[in-house]
Amino acid sequence: MSIDPATDASTDRITDRVTGRVTGTRLATHDLSLGYDDRTVVDHVTTRVPDGAVTVVVGANACGKSTLLRGLARLLRPGTGQVLLDGKSIHGIPTKEVARTLGLLPQNPVAPKGVTVVDLVGRGRAPHQGRFQRWGAADEAAVARALEVTGTLDLADRVVDELSGGQRQRVWIAMALAQETDLLLLDEPTTYLDVAHQVEVLDLLHDLNATRGTTVVMVLHELNLAARYADHLVAMADGRIVAEGPPREVITQERVSEVFGMQCLVVEDPVSGTPLVVPIGRHHSRRPTLVANGATA
Amino acid sequence: MSAATDSRVGTPGMPAGVDMVRAARSRVSRRHRLLVGALVVALLGVFLVRVLLGDFTVTIPDFVRILAGEQIPGATFVVMESKLPRAVLGVLVGAAFGLGGSVFQTTLRNALASPDIIGVGMGASAAAVFAIVVLGLQGVAVSGFAIAGAVAVAVLVRTLAGAAGGYRVVVVGVGASAFLVAVVQYLFTRASIYDAQAALVWLTGSLNSASWPAIARTAGCLLVLLPVVALLAGSLRLTELGDDTAAGLGSSPRRTDALLLVAVLLVSVGVAAAGPVAFAAFLAGPIARALNGGRTSLVASALVGSILVVGADHLGAYLVPDVNLPVGVVTGALGAPFLLWLVATGRTSRRSS
Amino acid sequence: MTLTNRTTRPALAVTIALAVLAAGVVASLHVGSRMLSPEVVWAALTDPRADDADHAVVTARVARTVLALLAGGALGLAGAAMQGLTRNPLGDPGILGINAGAALGMVTAVALLGVTSLPVQIWFALAGAAVAGVLVHAIAGLGRDGATPIKLAVAGAAATAGFTSWTSALLITDLQTLETFRFWQVGTVGGRGVEVVGPVLPFLLTGAVLALTGARLLDVLALGDDLARGLGRRAGLDRLVVGLSVILLAGAATALAGPIAFVGLVAPHAARILLGPSYFRILPMSVVIGAALVTWADVVGRVILPPTEVQVGIMTAVIGVPVFFALVRRGRMGSL
Structure with missing residues (x-):
């Protein structure tokens, strides 16, 4: 399935305006509108997520940034337009296949009662497990890596409910990491964390991007942290993208x-x-x- | 043995964490295996008590001889025509309720979202009472109506709730349930008093109609449904993480619906055989979870369901002299204080939300 | 959404609800197996000396209209308070075990004590409702964190199932009691007369005052226990007051008309969808919607299956359910 010329043209134009280091894009939107019931929240947005970069979406409350992220993660059906993953409409790809390419950490995820860290993180392996082929050595290794990277190996035995906020958030990120996807979407991964833990989580995501080349897309509230950690900053207002590019270009007083x-x-x-x-x-x-x-x- | 020693010193070529992961996982699954083993023993115990004790005591050697086909005057008839069928049907029905209820509660992530509460049980009941009171049916025909009613209500609730799922399913289900209660009550006022009594016994849930053909039907249904549950159980581990996380991990909403449908069928098979036994579907999951350190376990839920139903049937038969209480009265009357005790000791209130 | 939109729609909704209620009252006086013209009704109402068949019919209809209004309003209010109290969309007096308690009280009176007079049975039902409500509250209140919404809901569900089992146990072995009970349990406002209002009225009024003054309290409780404490409320005490009002209102309504299950669930949801989340609006609106629902249910029940009457408890479900489903589908059912 190929993209029609009009799509190519419009996304290219946006890419040009973006940064020099953008080499390609696996995740993009074309004329995407999203909403709940009959309220439009994201309004005809066309954009590309630069590969191998950390993209941060910022904007005032209710500007549609979380909705855009959920749309990118195929959680919402578009009103108009589409989300493209590797050039194909994301809703046309089997959801499990998408899950092997694109991981998601929603806002305020809730762990089931009594679940241990290792169990929760292990569930991130679900997309890689076939219906009959169960837990294996590859899964074990992936979980161990995810726990190690997030510094939660010591917590493996603990029950998620009983962890501190910062620990819990790292465990959730570990779950998303265990999914071993090239793209990782996170909706406000630093909510409810103190400054030290916020920086810790963002450093972790930065490392991941630097060492593994994972493309990270996240929504952040804190503008200054966003400016510091983003390679590519997307500013939204009223459901539209107002500006995107390197933080230095996007963040101006006006x-x-x-x-x-x-x-x-x-x-x-x-x-x-x-x-x-x-x-x-x-x-x-x-x-x-x-x-x-x-x-x- | 050697593998265990190996894992302690570290597997060559693997990150050190792998061993810790393996150890942590095996601790959880060992506890689960122990629990399942203990529950199997408990179920066996309850089963034997139900079959061997009571007004008419049968020794174990006699029981074995009866099973082998020997005719012992009196005992053979009582065991083969009454006690054994009741116990076997109780095991099957209890497992169906426990499993179905637990799948419901886990999928919808709400302890109150048991099939009893969101209209499935009432759908079966209303259809069955209609069959008894208006059409004058009995036996298998009533069971067929019950299953059809449960499925129809479940599909209706799911459709009316729309794509949003979860929360709306519960709210619409409660609405549907309230409506069906009204239907049942209306039918009660229009029925002859004897039909009303028959319907009431049915509504309470009892194993009185236990017979080998009924057991064969129930077992046949379970043989079809259990593999489906096993196949879908993996995605249950995802759906209990919440809609967004589950979707992110590649679980499609259709799988959730498939799970709910199987749960509805399980519960309706149970209802068809024994009526809506109060609490069996509602309690089995939470009890199993409490025993399993707070984690969901479908196998344990099914076993707890069976223990509940068989045990309650025994109590119903012999607790009050000369009165044979239906199993539903006992599960309700004893299950309620137990649940209240859980509440009082704070075991249900530790919500992780 | 624009500002005007926000202010005019609730006004419209309230107006329509009141109009539906008023129309229900008018219809309730005119409609029945014997249709009356406005002149006849007016004459019967204004001329105390009239003493014919029509007059008797109108008097009976006034009585059942009053019962429907009081029972419906009380149930709507009790349901709204209950949902606020438990922060649970499934909250309904039934969930606190009150209806099941009332039923067990009633059946106990008939089956074990041989009570045959309706007023005495009503007192037993009230007592059963109160015992259930207090029991559920007391048990949910045990433990360190007190009566949290989830504990109240689970304790209520447990109590309901327990009471229902005992009720069934009594009924299964006693045909005569089943005969009485099956007609009582559907809920009806016909054939009871205004006399039943008198003894129940004090409970009803106390409950209504407690519930309506509880609006601020429920709005704060809706924010969660911790925040409620931070805002200077004693969450435990507040819950007790609102819980008491629910018991009084639901018990009184059950005494007036038998257990009518659906109103307490639907009316607050409808109010919330129409007017938003503030209990200042939800509580009074639930009274209006509950009263309108029961009144219309009674009217329709008189004529829908001639020559018999369909009891009001059944009609509230028949009318309320489609409305409820439509509202659920249309509205944004935010959590409480």
Whole structure:
């Protein structure tokens, strides 16, 4: 099944605007609209996920970023357009086959009662197990690797319910890793974690991308962490993509105020050199003109 | 033996973690095997008590001789025509309820989403009461109506709930259940008092109609359904992770529906043979889970279901002198305090959500 | 969604609900095996000296209309409070074991104590409902975390099944009691007269006041126990108050009309779908919807299968279920 020329043209144009290092794309959307009942949440979005990069989707609450991610993971049927995986409509591919290519960690996953870490992570192997061919050495090795990478090997025996928030999140990521997919989608993997654990989880995902070349797509709330960890940043507002590209290009004062409706300063992150958004707010400013005029300096 | 020693020092060429993974997994499965073994022993015990004890005590040697075909005056008839069929049917029906209920609760991820509560049991009951009261049917015909009613209600509930699944299935099911209760009550007011009594006994659930043909029918249905459950059980491990995670792991919603349909069939086979035995489907899963360290186990659920039904039937027969209470009265009357005890000790409240 | 949309739709919904209720009351006075013209009804209502057949019919219809309104409103309110209390969409007085308790009380009175008069049976039913409600609450309240929604729901389901089993055990061995019980259990507002209202009214009013003043409390409880405590509520005490109101309301309704199962479940769901999640709106609206549902159910039940009447408990299900399914399919059934 091939893409019609119009699709190619439109996605190419977007790619050009993106980054130089994009070499190919296995996951893309074309004119994709998504919604619940009769409410449209994602509105005719065409985009490509660059292979081998960390893509982060940001935007204000209810801008459609989680919905877009769920759409990419074939959890929602498109109202218009389609999601393309390796050039084919994702809904035309058997779901188990998709699961061998594309892993998903939803927002706030709930572990069944009493399940141990090793059991939960082992369930990530489901797409690789045939109906009659059960648990094998390859599965064992994959689970062990996933536990090792996420630093949860020591917890293997523990019951997931009884872990701390940070540990639990690492276990869930381990489950997604055990799936051994080239693409990994994560919906706010850092929710409910303290700053240290947020950085820990994001570092882990970065390592994964660097060492295994896993394409990572995630939705993040924290703009500055997004700017630091993203190779490719996608900014959404009102169900549309407002801008995408390297964080340095996407994060500007004008755009932050457009996307988040917030006045801010954008400075250089002293640690990473990536853009750092400093909200202005109505108080606290050492330079009163900033508050009065907005960030025009 | 040597393999076990090997694993402790580490398998060459494998990451060190593999051994830990293997060890952790085997601890869980060992506990599960132990539990299943213990439950099999318990079931055997209850089964023998049901068959051998009571008003008419049969010794084990006599029992073996009876099974071998020897005619012992009195004993052969009682065992072969009453006690043994009741016990065997109880095992089958209990397993069907336990398995069906557990699949329901796990798939819909709600302890209250047992078939009794979401309309399947009432669908079977309403159809059966209709058959008894309006059509004047008995026996197999009533069973056929019950199965048809259960499946019809299940399909209707699933269709009306729409694609959203989970939560809506429960809400629509409760609505359907309430409606069917009204239908049953209406039929009660229109029936002759004797039909009403027959219908009430049926509604309570009893093994009174146990006979070898009934056992053959039930066993035949289970022989078809059990392999299907075994085949689908793998995806149950995914559906209990939640809709999104399950979908991400490649479990299609159609599999969930297939699981629910099989669960409906299991429960309706049980209902067809013995009526909707109160609590059997509702309790077996949670009890098995509590015994299994909180983890779902279908095999244990089926065994617990069988133990419950056979044990309750024995109590119903001999608890109150001269009164033969249907098994459903006992499971309800004894199951309820047990569930209340679970609640009071906080064993059901540890929700991981 | 625009702002006007948000404010006009609830107003419209309330207006329609009230209109349906009013139409139900009017229809209830006119419709039956004997159809009456508005003039006749008006004359019978306004002229106390009239003493003919029509007058008797109207008097009886006034009585059953009052019963339907009170029972329906009480059940709707009890159901809404129950759903808020247990934070469970399946919440319904039946779930607390109240209906099953009432049934066991009734059957005990008839089968074991030989009570034959309806008012005395009603008192036994009320007592059964109260025992069930208190028992379920007490057991769910044991343990460190107190009466959490899930514990209440499970304890209620357990109690229901237990009571039902005992009821069945009594009925199976006693044909005569079954004969009485099967007609009582469907729920009816016909042939009882307004006299039954008197003794029940204090319970009904107390329950209604407790439930309606509990709106703020339920809104806070809906946020979860921890948040409720953070907002200065004593979650345990709050639950007790609302639980008491549910027992009073459901018990009173059962005393008035027998166990009518469906109203407590449907009315709050309908109210929630029409007006959103605030209990300030859901509770009063559930009263209106519950009363309208029972009134119309009674009206339709009189004429649907002539020459007999179909009892109101059955008709509420027949009318309520399609409406309920339509609402479930249309509305966004957010969790509670």
